[in-house]
Amino acid sequence: MEFFRSHVLVCSGVNCSFKGSRSVRNALVEEIEKQGLGQEIKVVETGCFGLCEEGPVIVVYPEAVHYCRVSPGDVGEIVEEHLRKGRIVNRLLYRGEAFPKAVQTWEQIDFYSRQKRVVLRNCGLIDPDNIDEYIARDGYEALGRVLRHLEPGEVIGLIKESGLRGRGGAGFPAGLKWDFTASAPGDQKYLICNADEGEPGTFKDRLILEGDPHSVIEGMTIAAYAIGASKGYIYFRGEYNLSIDRLTQALKQAREYGLLGENIFGTGFGFDIEIKVGAGAYVCGEETALINSIEGKRGEPRYKPPYPASAGLWGKPTCVNNVETLANVPPIILNGAEWFRSIGTEKCPGTKVFTLTGNITNAGLIEVPMGITLREVIYDIGGGIPNGRKFKMAQTGGTSGGCLPGALLDVPMDIDSLAAAGSALGSGALMIMDDSHCIIDVVKCFLQFFRHESCGQCTPCREGTWRLYELVDKISRLEATMEDVELLRRLSRTMEDASLCALGQTAPFPVLTTMRFFPEEYEAHIKKGVCPAGICSAVSQTA
Amino acid sequence: MKSLDELKKLREKAQETIRLREQTEGTKIIVGMGTCGIAAGAREVMLALVDELQKKNLADVVVTQTGCAGLCEKEPLVEVVRPGQPKITYGYMTPEKARQMITSHIVNGQVIGEYVIAREDTVS
Numbered sequence A: 001m002e003f004f005r006s007h008v009l010v011c012s013g014v015n016c017s018f019k020g021s022r023s024v025r026n027a028l029v030e031e032i033e034k035q036g037l038g039q040e041i042k043v044v045e046t047g048c049f050g051l052c053e054e055g056p057v058i059v060v061y062p063e064a065v066h067y068c069r070v071s072p073g074d075v076g077e078i079v080e081e082h083l084r085k086g087r088i089v090n091r092l093l094y095r096g097e098a099f100p101k102a103v104q105t106w107e108q109i110d111f112y113s114r115q116k117r118v119v120l121r122n123c124g125l126i127d128p129d130n131i132d133e134y135i136a137r138d139g140y141e142a143l144g145r146v147l148r149h150l151e152p153g154e155v156i157g158l159i160k161e162s163g164l165r166g167r168g169g170a171g172f173p174a175g176l177k178w179d180f181t182a183s184a185p186g187d188q189k190y191l192i193c194n195a196d197e198g199e200p201g202t203f204k205d206r207l208i209l210e211g212d213p214h215s216v217i218e219g220m221t222i223a224a225y226a227i228g229a230s231k232g233y234i235y236f237r238g239e240y241n242l243s244i245d246r247l248t249q250a251l252k253q254a255r256e257y258g259l260l261g262e263n264i265f266g267t268g269f270g271f272d273i274e275i276k277v278g279a280g281a282y283v284c285g286e287e288t289a290l291i292n293s294i295e296g297k298r299g300e301p302r303y304k305p306p307y308p309a310s311a312g313l314w315g316k317p318t319c320v321n322n323v324e325t326l327a328n329v330p331p332i333i334l335n336g337a338e339w340f341r342s343i344g345t346e347k348c349p350g351t352k353v354f355t356l357t358g359n360i361t362n363a364g365l366i367e368v369p370m371g372i373t374l375r376e377v378i379y380d381i382g383g384g385i386p387n388g389r390k391f392k393m394a395q396t397g398g399t400s401g402g403c404l405p406g407a408l409l410d411v412p413m414d415i416d417s418l419a420a421a422g423s424a425l426g427s428g429a430l431m432i433m434d435d436s437h438c439i440i441d442v443v444k445c446f447l448q449f450f451r452h453e454s455c456g457q458c459t460p461c462r463e464g465t466w467r468l469y470e471l472v473d474k475i476s477r478l479e480a481t482m483e484d485v486e487l488l489r490r491l492s493r494t495m496e497d498a499s500l501c502a503l504g505q506t507a508p509f510p511v512l513t514t515m516r517f518f519p520e521e522y523e524a525h526i527k528k529g530v531c532p533a534g535i536c537s538a539v540s541q542t543a
Numbered sequence B: 001m002k003s004l005d006e007l008k009k010l011r012e013k014a015q016e017t018i019r020l021r022e023q024t025e026g027t028k029i030i031v032g033m034g035t036c037g038i039a040a041g042a043r044e045v046m047l048a049l050v051d052e053l054q055k056k057n058l059a060d061v062v063v064t065q066t067g068c069a070g071l072c073e074k075e076p077l078v079e080v081v082r083p084g085q086p087k088i089t090y091g092y093m094t095p096e097k098a099r100q101m102i103t104s105h106i107v108n109g110q111v112i113g114e115y116v117i118a119r120e121d122t123v124s
């Protein structure tokens, strides 16, 4: 064993990478060599720490000191002062608005202490390119136990008992989906991990895969055993280069260790995973469009039924699960269904990973128990609204979710409560907006997105998304009448009823929820001809 | 991978390499790394400590540094902090003494009285 007195972990998550964490890492390695500390100090690239807003982030162990917004120019000082002389570089410590004192380790701040890390248990702690570090954290133990000691039916029973529900948007019980696929007649079955993640403002699946790829591989292999699949796919969008590289590397290591391939754990069970890369259309995240895309066809959704569980990829029984759903599986196997049910709410056990974006102090990646309130997430973990502004709305569930007003800040964040409140949990996008935003303008942006992403296969959505956009644009030009609002409402209902897939069915969601929660804003634009936030004007802004 | 046993062996080995990041309450060795400490040879002492720990496979011992301790003339200084025991400070350390200290104090629990310059009464 090589002994290092210090490990320096550099975040290589996508957000820090954009801010130059790679050059920080290179500068560190170079400076450490230059100062002759190479044999004492190890530099490790790791996954997202969560506080992406403060990136690039590095953490120095054994002290667990977190440095924020590190640039290559800071590296000399960190190496000389901290690594050589043991003096913490105060000016690079975290200093939030809410934290008058500089914070050495994040465990001290609410941002971390209020979280519950199940899916992200290894993120920011291990080197994702090194399977040994995953194994050190009990990796592949769940798979070994499953293959050695459980029948497929018992695995399905355990997942059912745990109450795990899909984290990709629809919240369907995972155990039930596995059961349907397992009991569907067919010699060949497939497992697909949906890592498409086309929702604007969502990047959790990619950070999970970048930070802890083996947890997803292990979850997939367990699922495959349960449903009787010998072949699996991970479906990515093409621009996720780093995730794809990481995953390719992880798959290679798993194969070398005999954790993928033939005869895993000497049990005769065989399974392997192939990466499929899509072209980045939002609709390709929809499971049947995704299946078409893997088959080399146009990424258009299919009619359901038949559901993929009975006739999916190449017409064979197929189970499609989200990245986060699968990453939950190994901890459930290791700790039991009871343990999982002790986290979160009764109908919605476990945790949820959210990407916290918009006007929020601690933007980043968080994992919290289901049922935590929006207020806790925004004010305790998120550190509140910056720049002295006021909260206006939170969009949960992404573009097809809903916009919740301040009066609903105490709504519990779980699948059923958010649906009851008129919004959705969705895949975990959480965008916070302050009072500088105009609701009409925001809704227009979402509709612009849908207009662009509609696959055009069915009329209510293909035409409807354009008409929705035009009507809202008219409101934003302060030219609309109350009749237009009525038309907007009717069109929305038609789309909800008549669209083929959930893209068209949910596209009107932002319109309907904002009409419901912010009627005064619509009225101001239409009846008084003013935009309260001062954004919309009579000058045409039609794209 | 053919068995759970094989996985377990691999895991135990791998755990040692990341133990440093787990923030467990173990033994801590702190080396004074102020300017005069370095001048007096603290870096060599620390390298000897790290090397000796590696040789003896003591992955659960953490080596950190601290700045000036105000005892310049007794440098290099090495402190040993163990849960439930008083903090021991050794002075005038050399790489040779550092290695001895690991064997005697860390492995066998015998403080080398001769090298000690301070003993904190309060239990840490």
Ligand SMILES: Cc1cc2nc3c(=O)[nH]c(=O)nc-3n(C[C@H](O)[C@H](O)[C@H](O)COP(=O)(O)O)c2cc1C
Pocket: A165, A166, A167, A168, A169, A170, A171, A172, A174, A194, A195, A196, A197, A198, A199, A282, A283, A284, A285, A286, A287, A288, A320, A321, A322, A323, A325, A326, A427, A501, A502, A503
């Ligand atoms: C337009 C559209 C986009 C979707 N995008 C994704 C996606 O990016 N990732 C995902 O996991 N599920 C997405 N879904 C949901 C999938 O169809 C499917 O329900 C999910 O992958 C099932 O996994 P789960 O049961 O583990 O949640 C999308 C659905 C629609 C209608």
Ligand code: SF4
Pocket: A283, A300, A301, A453, A454, A455, A456, A457, A458, A459, A461, A462, A499, A500, A501, A502, A503, A504, A505
């Ligand atoms: S609802 Fe929209 S995205 Fe879905 S199939 Fe119809 S046109 Fe395509």
Ligand code: FES
Pocket: A011, A012, A013, A014, A015, A016, A017, A047, A048, A049, A050, A051, A052, A053, A055, A056, A057, A364, A365
């Ligand atoms: S990507 Fe670095 S902290 Fe999130």
Ligand code: FES
Pocket: B032, B033, B034, B035, B036, B037, B067, B068, B069, B070, B071, B072, B073, B075
């Ligand atoms: S510099 Fe070493 S004790 Fe002061």
